[in-house]
Amino acid sequence: MLSKERVHLGIAPIAWTNDDMPDLGAENTFEQCVSEMALAGFTGCEVGNKFPKDTVVLKKALDLRGIQVCNAWYSTFLTTAPYEETEKGFIQHIRFLKEMGAKVVGVSEQGHSIQGTDKAIFTEKYVMDDREWELLCTGLNKLGRVAREEGIALTFHHHMGTVVQTADEIDRMMENTDPELVGLLFDSGHLAYCGEDYLVVLKKHIHRVRHVHLKDIRPEMVKKVKDESLSFLQGVRLGAFTVPGDGSIDFGPIFDVLAEHDYSGYVLVEAEQDPAVANPLEYAIRARKYIAEKAGI
Ligand SMILES: O=C1C[C@@H](O)[C@H](O)[C@@H](O)C1=O
Numbered sequence: 001m002l003s004k005e006r007v008h009l010g011i012a013p014i015a016w017t018n019d020d021m022p023d024l025g026a027e028n029t030f031e032q033c034v035s036e037m038a039l040a041g042f043t044g045c046e047v048g049n050k051f052p053k054d055t056v057v058l059k060k061a062l063d064l065r066g067i068q069v070c071n072a073w074y075s076t077f078l079t080t081a082p083y084e085e086t087e088k089g090f091i092q093h094i095r096f097l098k099e100m101g102a103k104v105v106g107v108s109e110q111g112h113s114i115q116g117t118d119k120a121i122f123t124e125k126y127v128m129d130d131r132e133w134e135l136l137c138t139g140l141n142k143l144g145r146v147a148r149e150e151g152i153a154l155t156f157h158h159h160m161g162t163v164v165q166t167a168d169e170i171d172r173m174m175e176n177t178d179p180e181l182v183g184l185l186f187d188s189g190h191l192a193y194c195g196e197d198y199l200v201v202l203k204k205h206i207h208r209v210r211h212v213h214l215k216d217i218r219p220e221m222v223k224k225v226k227d228e229s230l231s232f233l234q235g236v237r238l239g240a241f242t243v244p245g246d247g248s249i250d251f252g253p254i255f256d257v258l259a260e261h262d263y264s265g266y267v268l269v270e271a272e273q274d275p276a277v278a279n280p281l282e283y284a285i286r287a288r289k290y291i292a293e294k295a296g297i
Pocket residue numbers: 014019020073157159187190213270272
């Protein structure tokens with residue numbers, strides 16, 4: 001069982017309005033989203049494209065509902081653009097997170113990423129050469145230091161269609177970055193999607209895991225994506241992802257590993273799917289009940 005004192009429960013706004021495809025859930029307002037997060041029993045959130053940019057306005061709206069920003073995605077381009085370009089936006093992003101009281105930042109390398117393109121997600125992923133690996137890992141260490149100076153821990157989000165997707169790529173990234181500066185954002189759904197053993201990855205890197213995305217998959221949809229050479233975004237529209245308890249992943253062993261290693265931080269439900277098909281409040285409540293049963297929080 002997870003410790004109620006050390007582990008907090010969050011949910012991502014992407015189930016209400018999708019950041020990668022804003023037409024999915026365009027009808028859902030910010031207020032509806034955060035009210036329903038609270039109604040379903042969550043106390044943490046990430047940041048979506050409908051969230052107010054003004055930190056005072058945002059904080060008031062979240063405080064009213066007992067919700068705290070725990071992380072926000074940041075796209076790095078360390079392999080395709082000068083480091084300074086990534087760092088400039090990163091500093092602003094970190095300051096925003098600090099003001100909002102978050103303790104971690106989740107970064108994803110988007111240089112060469114096919115996540116937002118129409119390329120076949122299972123066959124057209126880019127593989128980095130040694131020079132690009134060096135750029136990525138050196139850049140992550142530098143960004144990790146910048147974040148640490150502001151009291152924020154950098155966590156790296158491995159992701160389908162990006163240069164760090166597979167277990168081997170995660171291992172290489174972890175081995176070549178400083179544990180003091182770069183942690184891991186463990187996302188169960190992305191590892192299950194590409195057929196990796198997510199428990200092996202979690203156990204191997206548990207000491208560097210600082211943030212967790214609880215994402216489940218519908219294997220029959222993932223199979224369709226593979227068989228029909230579909231893109232990542234086509235898969236999302238089909239319903240490749242869903243909330244914990246609704247797909248094929250048994251989260252019990254994941255929670256056990258976190259508990260055994262005294263994980264402290266957020267576990268955050270992140271399940272992008274079409275809100276017109278999967279009602280976000282209904283699915284949030286379903287996830288909340290499942291987590292209570294399996295993790296005891
Ligand atoms: O953390 C995430 C953020 C989303 O924008 C992304 O596409 C999703 O799959 C994810 O895991």
